[in-house]
Structures are given as C-alpha cells and as structure tokens.
Amino acid sequence: MEQIVNIKECPFCGANDFTEAKARFVSPLDDGFHGSVLYHTICLNCGSVVRSYIKDIKPFAKKK
DSSP states (O other): OOOOOOOOSOTTTOOOOEEEEEEEEEOSOTTSOOEEEEEEEEETTTOOEEEEEESOOGGGSOOO
16 A cells, blocks of 8 residues: 655754655565665755655565
8 A cells, every 4th residue: 555645844944845865775685686765755955854765665575
C-alpha cells in the first residue's frame, strides 16, 4: 500500500519549499545484490532532511 505524505512545513524552520534527492544503496539482504533507492525530502530554506523513504520495499520483505 502506497502512503502519500504531504509535508506542508519544515519542522525546523517553518518554510514550505522542498526538493527531492535520491541515493542508491544496498539493502540489508544477505546476498548483496538487492538494492533500492532512498529518497530524501529536503527543505530549500535550511537544508534539513525532513523525510527519507524507500518507494520499493519489496527487497526488504521477509523471505518465506
């Protein structure tokens, strides 16, 4: 289920102008071949990262 989070205000400075950045990283699975993209919502006024999240959580699901 996809959750939409609408950040209206930076909790650190109160500004409301944001951008999104992304970084690739390796997931904590034992085979080392899975990875995902970590997205960061960044305040353009103070530079704080106000949210970090992964859109594709499938690689993190427990194996049955």
